[in-house]
Amino acid sequence: MGSFKQDIQDTFLGLSESAQEHWNDFTQFLQEVWPLLILLLIILMGVWWYADPPPPRHVMLATGSPGSSYEALGKKYVEFFKRKGITLELVPTMGAQENINRLSDRNDPLQAAFVQAGVSHAKDAKGIQSLGAVDYDPIWFFYRGPELKATDFQAVDGGLRYFLNKKISIGIDGSGTYAQAIRILKAAGYEKGVKVVQLTGHDSVKALKAGEIDGSFIVDAYEAPNIQALLNDPSLHLVTFKRAEAFAKLIPYLHILDVPQGAFSLPRNFPPLDMKLLATTTNLLIDDRMHPAIQFLFLEAAREINGKESFFAQRGEFPSFKDSALIESPVAIHYEKNNYPLLSAYFPFWVAELINRLIFVLLPFCVLAYPILQSLPGFRAKRMQNKINRLYGSLKSLEQELLNGFNNEQRDEYLKRLNLLEYQAIKIKISKRMSSDYYTLRTSIDYVRNCLNRGEHPYGYEDLDGQIAVL
Missing domain, CATH: 3.40.190.10 (Periplasmic binding protein-like II)
Incomplete structure (x- = not known):
């Protein structure tokens, strides 16, 4: 009985976490694309008003x-x-x-x-x-x-x-x-x-x-x-x-x-x-x-x-x-x-007419919005991946600078730049599906920071003569 109860709890927990994840993705999606949706709705409202004006009152x-x-x-x-x-x-x-x-x-x-x-x-x-x-x-x-x-x-x-x-x-x-x-x-x-x-x-x-x-x-x-x-x-x-x-x-x-x-x-x-x-x-x-x-x-x-x-x-x-x-x-x-019309049997004339006219707008809106909504998850994933890739590019540029022209007096400046990269990484809003890429970026930033903190030259080693060699 206890095992069955635990299975039920795990099932509901999984469903709850999945629903929460999708809700978070949806709210984040609305925050990103609300201007596009409002523009589309305004266009459809204009078409609606022109193609199906409200009935006259006289x-x-x-x-x-x-x-x-x-x-x-x-x-x-x-x-x-x-x-x-x-x-x-x-x-x-x-x-x-x-x-x-x-x-x-x-x-x-x-x-x-x-x-x-x-x-x-x-x-x-x-x-x-x-x-x-x-x-x-x-x-x-x-x-x-x-x-x-x-x-x-x-x-x-x-x-x-x-x-x-x-x-x-x-x-x-x-x-x-x-x-x-x-x-x-x-x-x-x-x-x-x-x-x-x-x-x-x-x-x-x-x-x-x-x-x-x-x-x-x-x-x-x-x-x-x-x-x-x-x-x-x-x-x-x-x-x-x-x-x-x-x-x-x-x-x-x-x-x-x-x-x-x-x-x-x-x-x-x-x-x-x-x-x-x-x-x-x-x-x-x-x-x-x-x-x-x-x-x-x-x-x-x-x-x-x-x-x-x-x-x-x-x-x-x-x-x-x-x-x-x-x-x-x-x-x-x-x-x-x-x-x-069936609606008029249950609603006053003006309410039924408003509902009919809203359906006239909402159906085309859904028809147009659906393929957009379908394509947006991939679009959003590409946007998040591009943000991560840009930070990777900035991190690589800093690492090349450390390899080719490291100046120990600028160590604090290098650390500040790394901290800024980490702050920018933390500010990225991503879905759980991209968590691995996100934390890989964070780990890479920590790696460069550890290299910078480990000695006189972050990417150097002592050769047989006791001289610092750059990798």
Whole structure:
């Protein structure tokens, strides 16, 4: 038992001594190369700052006309960003055309916008990417007068006769409503013979309720005040798209939304029959220069806000990356496959972002520093060996001087020079692996000192005649 205990003690003692030796070597290494490591770190920090600047704390998001559902959605995003320490500023605009023009303008500070899918000029714009769809935008067509049967809209002349010489609002030019209304009217063959007017959503609601127009296209969310005002007016009717599948085939970005009988109002039994609505989607478009961390934040906001179950959407349906005609952001592609970065589940946004950016620096630093660190032990050994060799050279020079021109009156001066060499040897910091060379140097200095102290001439002897001979 005692032998086993002694073996354990010897083992731990050996490990302790080895660890202490390596620690001493490491601290000595840091003392020697810290300027080089700091320089390398400064260079990498500069590259880091240039290649991956920190995310901005202020972002601008274009919504649309004041009072629209996009504005209400934008306010929810503002609250989400505020919790993350980012100021999200909502920018009201005249609609999709202005949003796209401003996003594609490289001098405009606007960085994000809500834009309906299917706006034709969006795909031709430069410098814009998509973070996917975040919600459905139903296409509503409300009208006044006697309620038409669904079969009336299957024939061009049936529905057309009712709306000949009547006013229909199709939204203002440049808006998403205008783009969808024109596309649907052309696909159905109604682009001629219908008198169209261009009104904003709010103005078209007022005009329709006042009887100033006979029908109105509005593309807006179910919860939007304009839509609720029209749904709750019993004098107005809503068109069902009986041929919704055909429209969706001809216009690929359109979706079909099923509305069960009485879903809008059970007391009124509205709608009186199951109906189908066409819908586009709300796309979240960005300037392609937007910081990746802010893009991830927008996607996470969409998941939290738009990922909930709503009247038309199922839980987790949005953000969706299925039907965007625009180039999808690489960040959105990563998010679709991997979801939000893992660190953000455990740390606040800014802490997680800082850790991510530090990893961006530390990994290259380790990649560059590792081969340097690997080569430094040999470099350090050569440096220490060179110091020892230089002292050997000085000792040899002194010994040659003693051999060739010894002056007994300068003996004290010689001893002082030897003492200085010994002091310089003692000051050398070496690893244990070079102890033999170190103590060999010390022994050599002592040897020369002993020779100097042993007689009239340090390297002389008496010949047969009693004369001092020099070796």
